[in-house]
Amino acid sequence: MTGKIWILGSAQVLALAALCAVSAELLTAYSDSTGNIGAVLFNLIFFMALYGAPALLVRELARRLGWGWPSLLLLCAALGVLQACIIDQSMFAEQYHGYAGWEESRSATLIPEFGISAHNAYNFIIGHVIFSYAGPIAIAEAWWPKRAETPWLRPFGIIVAAVFYVGSAALIMFDPESQSASQAQLIVSWLLVAACFLTAALIGRIDKSARSTPTRRVSLLVVLAVTFPVAALSNFAGEDWLGVVVGLGSTILILAMIIRLRMRFVWTPRHSAAVALGYLLSRGVLAFTYFPLLGEVAPLPKYLHNAAMLAVVLTAGVIALRVGGSRDR
Numbered sequence: 001m002t003g004k005i006w007i008l009g010s011a012q013v014l015a016l017a018a019l020c021a022v023s024a025e026l027l028t029a030y031s032d033s034t035g036n037i038g039a040v041l042f043n044l045i046f047f048m049a050l051y052g053a054p055a056l057l058v059r060e061l062a063r064r065l066g067w068g069w070p071s072l073l074l075l076c077a078a079l080g081v082l083q084a085c086i087i088d089q090s091m092f093a094e095q096y097h098g099y100a101g102w103e104e105s106r107s108a109t110l111i112p113e114f115g116i117s118a119h120n121a122y123n124f125i126i127g128h129v130i131f132s133y134a135g136p137i138a139i140a141e142a143w144w145p146k147r148a149e150t151p152w153l154r155p156f157g158i159i160v161a162a163v164f165y166v167g168s169a170a171l172i173m174f175d176p177e178s179q180s181a182s183q184a185q186l187i188v189s190w191l192l193v194a195a196c197f198l199t200a201a202l203i204g205r206i207d208k209s210a211r212s213t214p215t216r217r218v219s220l221l222v223v224l225a226v227t228f229p230v231a232a233l234s235n236f237a238g239e240d241w242l243g244v245v246v247g248l249g250s251t252i253l254i255l256a257m258i259i260r261l262r263m264r265f266v267w268t269p270r271h272s273a274a275v276a277l278g279y280l281l282s283r284g285v286l287a288f289t290y291f292p293l294l295g296e297v298a299p300l301p302k303y304l305h306n307a308a309m310l311a312v313v314l315t316a317g318v319i320a321l322r323v324g325g326s327r328d329r
């Protein structure tokens with residue numbers, strides 16, 4: 001039995017890393033690798049290291065210290081700042097790898113004093129928190145709810161994840177196109193990363209206090225049905241100031257819904273997965289509405305790619321919401 005548990009646990013870890021790669025990059029289908037099977041497989045492995053490895057590391061830190069989701073979300077925010085502001089520095093780039101519409105999108109909500117776009121700040125940081133890290137973690141934990149709050153990695157696994165993350169991040173950081181930030185911007189970014197970690201630690205200690213236990217249950221489908229359209233609204237809101245307001249508003253609305261439901265109803269890992277699935281489905285549906293921003297991709301491979309990535313997300317979500325439910329008891 002121990003060997004079987006180890007195999008299932010290892011599969012869960014690898015599947016989480018793969019889901020991070022899909023959700024963070026492949027689901028959006030914005031690059032010229034879209035529909036190219038060889039390129040997609042290479043990107044899957046690379047992005048498992050870039051996004052999956054740190055997701056596993058911050059999850060491991062939070063679960064080993066007994067921290068809840070508020071602290072874990074802050075750790076994910078630290079990773080988001082690290083990725084967008086320090087590793088690839090896309091937050092500060094006036095042009096980035098030749099992506100179409102980058103300059104126009106950036107200038108629409110540019111804040112000259114900080115050298116950043118308000119829309120990019122929302123899209124990159126919140127996007128990384130939800131799609132690159134927290135969303136996949138929530139879905140993966142619901143595959144096996146009894147292990148949702150327990151550590152998954154042994155010391156060797158932690159070392160491997162750290163090596164893969166540092167290695168993949170270094171490859172991007174040494175790319176000349178990923179060196180757009182000024183010294184002041186880098187210093188502020190590192191301070192924000194540190195602030196996220198310190199706040200996560202503070203909230204983690206407070207979150208351990210005793211709380212009342214609700215007995216009423218709320219349907220997973222209700223949570224999913226509310227999350228999906230609200231998340232989709234932010235995706236279709238545009239890249240101007242109105243889009244920033246709608247995006248932030250939708251995020252706050254979903255966060256308020258979660259807090260309210262957690263206070264009044266039983267909240268399980270599957271409910272967290274339902275929220276995550278709503279977000280991921282909204283991104284997968286949006287990807288059908290545009291063509292890649294880089295290179296030329298024919299319609300057939302583009303739509304096959306969209307369908308395949310959406311199928312991956314749906315499969316992961318069904319396992320979390322239905323199969324995972326049999327392990328709640």
